[in-house]
Amino acid sequence: MPALLDAARAARLHALAPFSNFNVGAALETEDGHIVTGCNVENASYGLTICAERVAMFKAISEGHRRFVRIAVVADTEAPTPPCGACRQILWELGGDLEVILGNLSEEKGRFRMRELLPLPFDARLLG
Numbered sequence: 073m074p075a076l077l078d079a080a081r082a083a084r085l086h087a088l089a090p091f092s093n094f095n096v097g098a099a100l101e102t103e104d105g106h107i108v109t110g111c112n113v114e115n116a117s118y119g120l121t122i123c124a125e126r127v128a129m130f131k132a133i134s135e136g137h138r139r140f141v142r143i144a145v146v147a148d149t150e151a152p153t154p155p156c157g158a159c160r161q162i163l164w165e166l167g168g169d170l171e172v173i174l175g176n177l178s179e180e181k182g183r184f185r186m187r188e189l190l191p192l193p194f195d196a197r198l199l200g
């Protein structure tokens with residue numbers, strides 16, 4: 073999915089990560105073919121930092137999108153950068169069993185499904 077990885081690479085250029093210097097871009101594809109991007113945004117109160125994946129998902133929700141098929145995540149690293157635990161929860165709850173495509177600046181590094189990345193999830197089905 074080169075177009076989605078390229079969109080994530082472009083979004084990464086907007087990353088605001090002066091504390092970690094670890095710039096991440098994400099691109100989320102909706103069921104009807106829209107691409108919504110995100111980058112990480114850090115804060116001096118480190119815990120308020122938000123990852124690229126959640127920025128992309130919250131932007132998409134705020135723009136009225138509700139159904140998604142895949143997300144690409146890009147960092148400038150040899151090893152792939154998978155979504156953190158908090159992002160896995162949000163992506164699962166709002167996006168379901170997305171395809172997750174990981175890449176760096178030049179190549180794809182792996183593909184997963186959300187159900188592989190977050191086995192035995194807690195979600196609204198368990199709230200009764």
Ligand code: THU
Pocket residue numbers: 089092094095096111112113114121122123124125145153154155156159
């Ligand atoms: N980060 C992301 O944006 N996405 C990931 O998948 C991993 C981590 C960000 C959070 C923080 O700004 C920086 O990378 C270092 O953890």
